[in-house]
Amino acid sequence: MKIRKITLREIRMRLLAPFETSFGKSDLRRILLLEADVDGVTGWGESTAGENPFYCYETVETAWHILRDHAWPLVKDREFASAADVWDSLVPVRGHNMAKAALETAVWDAEAKQKNLPLAKLLGGSRQEIPCGVSIGIQPAMAALIEKVERELGAGYQRIKIKIKPGLDVAPVRALRQRFPKIPLMVDANSAYRLEDAPLLKQLDEFYLMMIEQPLGWDDIYSHAALQRQLETAICLDECIHDAQHARAAIELRACRIINMKLGRVGGHAPARRIHDLCESKSIPVWCGGMLESGIGRAHNIAMSSLANFSLPGDVSASRRYWEEDIIEPEVEVTPRGTIHVPNAPGIGYTPRLNRIESLTCRCEVLA
Numbered sequence: 001m002k003i004r005k006i007t008l009r010e011i012r013m014r015l016l017a018p019f020e021t022s023f024g025k026s027d028l029r030r031i032l033l034l035e036a037d038v039d040g041v042t043g044w045g046e047s048t049a050g051e052n053p054f055y056c057y058e059t060v061e062t063a064w065h066i067l068r069d070h071a072w073p074l075v076k077d078r079e080f081a082s083a084a085d086v087w088d089s090l091v092p093v094r095g096h097n098m099a100k101a102a103l104e105t106a107v108w109d110a111e112a113k114q115k116n117l118p119l120a121k122l123l124g125g126s127r128q129e130i131p132c133g134v135s136i137g138i139q140p141a142m143a144a145l146i147e148k149v150e151r152e153l154g155a156g157y158q159r160i161k162i163k164i165k166p167g168l169d170v171a172p173v174r175a176l177r178q179r180f181p182k183i184p185l186m187v188d189a190n191s192a193y194r195l196e197d198a199p200l201l202k203q204l205d206e207f208y209l210m211m212i213e214q215p216l217g218w219d220d221i222y223s224h225a226a227l228q229r230q231l232e233t234a235i236c237l238d239e240c241i242h243d244a245q246h247a248r249a250a251i252e253l254r255a256c257r258i259i260n261m262k263l264g265r266v267g268g269h270a271p272a273r274r275i276h277d278l279c280e281s282k283s284i285p286v287w288c289g290g291m292l293e294s295g296i297g298r299a300h301n302i303a304m305s306s307l308a309n310f311s312l313p314g315d316v317s318a319s320r321r322y323w324e325e326d327i328i329e330p331e332v333e334v335t336p337r338g339t340i341h342v343p344n345a346p347g348i349g350y351t352p353r354l355n356r357i358e359s360l361t362c363r364c365e366v367l368a
């Protein structure tokens with residue numbers, strides 16, 4: 001197969017409500033979509049790079065630049081046996097995994113469509129239904145937090161994750177535990193703490209959380225190992241894990257007991273599968289994280305989550321939690337049991353709504 005043409009697009013979509021993490025607030029999302037023409041069949045991908053370099057160093061601007069000026073020249077005119085080989089051709093570009101993932105995942109969608117297979121099948125997934133949780137942004141008012149959790153539990157979601165930051169950590173967790181003593185609950189700090197904060201983080205042990213996600217530095221596996229030795233609660237790494245080598249280092253150093261997988265952060269389906277398999281061999285469960293994706297990125301997350309070792313509920317939830325109207329048809333829906341059915345249609349299994357995408361597009365560049 002050859003990638004004949006790619007189209008880069010930036011769309012802007014306003015979230016139904018601003019989403020706050022320890023590194024800032026997101027409201028108007030800028031989303032880079034990539035359409036790949038693979039021998040006449042179109043595949044879609046989404047770069048999860050943000051508006052600002054706060055979650056990681058990538059942004060929509062850097063992803064656009066890397067795709068146009070470096071990734072496209074590496075894959076153009078090249079013959080690929082399958083989408084699984086695209087990742088290797090991008091190795092000369094160091095890092096920039098979110099840019100790479102937009103391209104790599106689009107080619108997977110196209111290959112699955114060429115073979116008339118659901119992407120989940122092509123990836124080797126076995127689940128027909130995936131378990132879902134929600135990620136709730138920082139809520140300065142306790143009443144609002146409790147009300148939000150109540151609503152999500154009512155919708156059926158299987159676990160609740162709340163964002164924490166210094167000053168809004170132990171108190172909200174205590175309040176939630178008093179109100180909901182039994183729910184599967186976890187927190188995500190997005191690197192807001194330092195190892196010296198270990199005594200404070202240790203106070204969270206009292207609340208039998210499923211895990212604490214990424215408490216320390218975004219690239220600091222070593223300090224997480226030191227912290228994990230002091231905590232009973234499992235650490236889950238998100239920001240720190242960029243490839244299978246990082247995953248292996250984190251597991252062998254005992255820096256975490258669980259890994260959050262994000263297609264953008266690891267560079268696409270092939271590297272995600274490699275990390276998934278490694279974790280499985282080490283009995284480390286993984287789950288699919290979210291980056292406030294549009295329906296395209298969400299559809300890829302669902303396909304990836306069909307792999308066997310995605311055994312914990314992910315941050316993959318219904319379109320209607322984020323958007324007035326999504327850009328795919330049908331929208332992603334969650335069952336009253338808190339699951340998403342993995343679609344059986346070819347490729348990502350949801351149809352991009354071209355007119356809507358066109359109307360949201362603020363820039364577009366075709367590379368051929």
Ligand code: OSB
Nearest residue numbers: 055135238289290291292293315
């Ligand atoms: O750390 O998981 C994270 C959103 C933006 C950046 C980082 C993270 C998140 C989320 C939201 O937690 C997950 C979602 O609902 O998409």
Ligand code: MG
Nearest residue numbers: 188213214238
């Ligand atoms: Mg996280």
